[in-house]
Amino acid sequence: MAHGAHDGHDAQPADVTTTALATVASLLREPGLPPSESRILLAHVLGWTRTQLITRDREPLAPETVAIYRALHARRVAGEPIAYLTGTREFFGLTLTVSPSVLIPRPETELLVELALARLEGRAAPRVLDLGTGSGAIALAIAHSLPDARITALDRSANALDVARENARQLGLDARVTFVESDWYAALPAGTAPFDIIVSNPPYIVSGDEHLSQGDLRFEPVDALTDHADGLAALRTIVAGAPSRLLPGSWLLCEHGYHQAADVRALCQAAGLTDVFSERDLADIERTTGGRRV
Numbered sequence: 001m002a003h004g005a006h007d008g009h010d011a012q013p014a015d016v017t018t019t020a021l022a023t024v025a026s027l028l029r030e031p032g033l034p035p036s037e038s039r040i041l042l043a044h045v046l047g048w049t050r051t052q053l054i055t056r057d058r059e060p061l062a063p064e065t066v067a068i069y070r071a072l073h074a075r076r077v078a079g080e081p082i083a084y085l086t087g088t089r090e091f092f093g094l095t096l097t098v099s100p101s102v103l104i105p106r107p108e109t110e111l112l113v114e115l116a117l118a119r120l121e122g123r124a125a126p127r128v129l130d131l132g133t134g135s136g137a138i139a140l141a142i143a144h145s146l147p148d149a150r151i152t153a154l155d156r157s158a159n160a161l162d163v164a165r166e167n168a169r170q171l172g173l174d175a176r177v178t179f180v181e182s183d184w185y186a187a188l189p190a191g192t193a194p195f196d197i198i199v200s201n202p203p204y205i206v207s208g209d210e211h212l213s214q215g216d217l218r219f220e221p222v223d224a225l226t227d228h229a230d231g232l233a234a235l236r237t238i239v240a241g242a243p244s245r246l247l248p249g250s251w252l253l254c255e256h257g258y259h260q261a262a263d264v265r266a267l268c269q270a271a272g273l274t275d276v277f278s279e280r281d282l283a284d285i286e287r288t289t290g291g292r293r294v
Contacts, residue, residue: 021060024053027069032077041076044086045069081216092141096167101159103224104216105137108281109201112255112288113141115279116199119251123196125150129245131184131200131238132156134224136164136177138199143173152193154182157223184237190244198242201255202234203227232263239267246293253290261286 024046028038039053045068048056072085083089083104089096091105092113098104116138120126125148130139133153143151155161161179168174180187205226211217217225227233235254242252252273256264261278268276273291281287 022063022066023059023061024057027061027066028057030073033073037076037082038073040082041072041085042069045072079215079218081219084219089135091135091137092144094137094140094144094171096135096137096140097163097170098135099159099163100219101157101221102135102163103201103220105135108283108285108287109138109255110141111279111281112199112201112253113138113145115253115288115290116142116197116251117145119253120146120149120197124148126196127194127247128152129188129193129195129198130154131198132202132224132234133164133179134160134201136167136179138201139164139177140167140171140173142199143168143176144171147176149176151177152180152188152195153177154180154184154187156181156183157221160221160224184234185241185245188245190241193245194247194250195245196247196250198238198246198250198252200238200253202238204231204235204255204257204260206231206257231257231260232267235260235264236267239264239271239273243271243273243293248293251290251292253288255288258285258287261289264289265291 024042027042028035043050043053045065076082076085081104083098084100087097089098089105092110096105128142128149128151130151130153133139133155136153139151139153142149153164158181161181165179168177203224203226205212207226207228212225235256238254246252254264265276265278268289268291274294276291278286278289
């Protein structure tokens with residue numbers, strides 16, 4: 001009996017302490033998320049670095065801070081993307097603001113930037129066109145890497161352009177990127193504003209694809225993910241309109257789905273582009289296809 005009473009006496013203060021004085025260490029032990037995701041949310045809420053999360057993990061946290069964290073934790077458990085919960089995503093070494101108005105930049109899209117930079121090497125003050133810019137990730141990565149580049153970034157979503165402009169402002173690149181509301185090439189008549197390169201990561205998921213109802217994609221803007229058709233509608237428009245807006249010898253580069261490389265190569269060839277190729281991403285998937293205007 002005495003032993004049981006002793007156990008009960010110990011348990012009560014421990015529970016009270018856990019509730020009133022939660023720490024990083026105790027929050028990381030709460031179930032529901034991988035510790036790596038919990039750390040990201042805690043760093044965001046506290047404004048701490050990863051190192052501080054380790055060195056200060058026993059400090060008692062304010063109840064209101066804990067409440068904010070637990071609310072985000074619950075939303076993540078329900079499936080909301082971490083990038084939307086924290087409002088940021090790293091892309092090509094840049095910290096970008098993201099919101100549910102824009103697609104979350106993916107690591108595989110960095111391949112498109114790398115291929116574009118390689119093809120612009122040696123060109124003075126190259127003119128770049130980014131179609132469907134979303135958060136501005138591709139345009140801003142190129143602008144940051146090539147200080148003399150002149151970039152036009154189009155999107156038909158005014159809300160997406162607001163996010164892209166804010167990213168440009170935060171990165172000090174707003175004077176070098178022109179954002180235009182446009183449904184693909186609509187704001188750029190054929191034969192005007194010839195570019196050294198056209199890049200695009202358009203919607204390419206087939207309408208009704210099961211992935212649209214899974215994972216992060218459930219929360220992302222559907223019009224940025226699917227063309228509501230066969231997955232090639234936007235790519236057809238982009239490829240067909242490219243030659244009349246490219247300088248001779250200049251390139252078109254497009255990201256596409258894992259099974260679409262052959263179709264996009266065929267579109268490039270039909271449009272009269274040469275040196276048509278597809279490049280594999282780090283997952284060994286043909287992710288980006290391009291061609292050059294003769």
